[in-house]
Amino acid sequence: MKPQVAFFDFTSCEGCQLNKLNLENDLLDILKHVDIVEFREAMDDKADHYDIAFIEGSISSPSCVERIHDIRRRSDILVALGSCAVNGGINAMKNLHPIDEVRETVYGKDKYLFATLPAMAVSSVVKVDYEVRGCPMNQQDFLKLLIALVLGKQAPKYNSPVCVECKLKENECLYNRGMVCLGPVTRGGCDALCPSFGQFCTGCRGILSNPNLDGMLEIMTNHGISLDEAKKRMLLFNSNEVQL
């Protein structure tokens, strides 16, 4: 029997799900090897058990906590898909502000109408077996993991900086062009997509497991931005991962 695969979205922009529907050239081939049994953004069906559950989005409300427990209970393998699920991603920026202030900014006097929690990685609530990083998740990364899981193999893990891939592509360093880039401390695997298009790395794939953060901050401040700005830039996608 083909593996039963499901996709779930939590607090997120659903861009990672969309990126799967954007695998136009591969979609029909994928469907030859797996059965998609639940994918709310695209279909009505629901199922009781999943061989592989892909989770997009952060856990950020009491109902999210309940729901992820229910899904975990019914899943053999659970994969966090994209920054929001892997480490809280951009949602976790709200954790940098007092939660009452955050509520008040958006809902004013009705701030207690909707229950909210700090934005958390899926792995802070239930066990996560695999992850696909990036904002949005990289389609080829996703395909590699899916193929590995379907074949019962180990999926590749990245823990070298974006700079490695950027150098292999022979890009001019963005610091030479007056930009401030997080490539040196950010996990690669994206083929240095943003620097290759002339834009600085935003750190969307998370920080390396052994980063030299002080060195990174020094490079950034040596290239014209304040320490405060440098810290904010580093926290953009990594508010839950980095203590500065």
Add this chain to the structure above:
Amino acid sequence: MSRDLNINVHHLTRVEGHGNIVVNMKEGVLETAHLSIVEPPRFFEAMMKGRSFHEAAIITSRICGICSLGHQLTSLVATEDALGLEISEQTVLLRKLLIHGATLQSNVLHAYFLAAPDFLNAGSVFPLIATHKDVVLRALRMKRLANDIGDIVSGRAVHPITPVPGGFTRIPEKAELLEIKRRLLEEALPDGVETIETMKSLAGAIPQFERETEYISLKHPEEYALYQGDIFSSDSGSVPVHNYLDVTNEFIVEHSTSKHTKYNRSSYFVGALARWNNNSSQMVDEAQAAAEAMGLKPNCHNPYMNTIAQVAEAVHCILDSVRIIDILIEKGLKNEKPNQTPTRYGRGVGSNEVPRGILFHDYTYDNKGNIVKANCIIPTGQNLANIDDDMKKLVPEIMNKSKEEITLDLEMLVRAYDPCISCSVHMLEVDFIE
């Protein structure tokens, strides 16, 4: 008819985000009919505080994956307005090309993948692969080309990379644009013609329901407004974009984590049908003819026809993209650097038409170029009150149908708006209680 009816569709499928449809009727009297928005709040306005103008669009594109390009460009326009950053004609043309790509992608996705399964009694597009393979392949082909416009011009269709304040970090090559043009004419245009035929064959399944409402979109003196213009209401005419708060009048309702809006009436409509009703004569002729062939006339008051307006727009986007590419190439692509030197600091407002309707971003910057205050008003949020008003008129009209048929009509109604709940916060469930 003294019927009791209780519908609760929990987490409506084939829409972007989490919402529930809730209908409650007691002895033939409608007590509740609304779309409940249960998406967890995202708090973007709070997250934006203190962030640099270099980061604003990177953050706000993450409001929504489907609408990321629209959020990004609207954010850039607001930032440029606030900081006095002039942009080049080439930048404007490339942005318009990107909007066409994103609109084409989104409209095709909605018409084929999210709406069409209802017309064919399927729960998703996946069973249609077996029964209507040529149609699915055509949809995938159109989507791929639309996404390729995003990938080539902006680096990545979802969460674009190259559009930054003041311009682009990379300008596409002439050969890349010529290849897009070739595919638009040789692939997308014939596929668009076939799409019109497909939609004509499905038109009989579109529910006949009319509710005249206020239609709000941008309006541009020279073109079918997608990138910038003035706000236009079908009730009361033009309003400058800077006065958008006079139009949106946001308010909080308990059944929605997304705020509602109203202007001249209790609700208004934004999106493809509003653009069609306000600006159809500015669409390219072929798109107007396509609309007519699919039974869409000016001043259409059937919300289910929004999907048809989207298909007509897809034709417009294909042909107008070719026109834009021709201008870019005729003028010669220049390797311009983005203009990122602020000439002032303060408040700026940006507004564009994104696939689901008119979008506003409003930022105030301090004199270091960091955000003090941010406000984003999202199309789906603006449609929520209108959807609720539609449901209140629709349910009594279809009371003689079975509960399943009523539920389907309601689901199709909500889907016709192509709601994007991540954007509005996120969306939908329907509960029947009998």
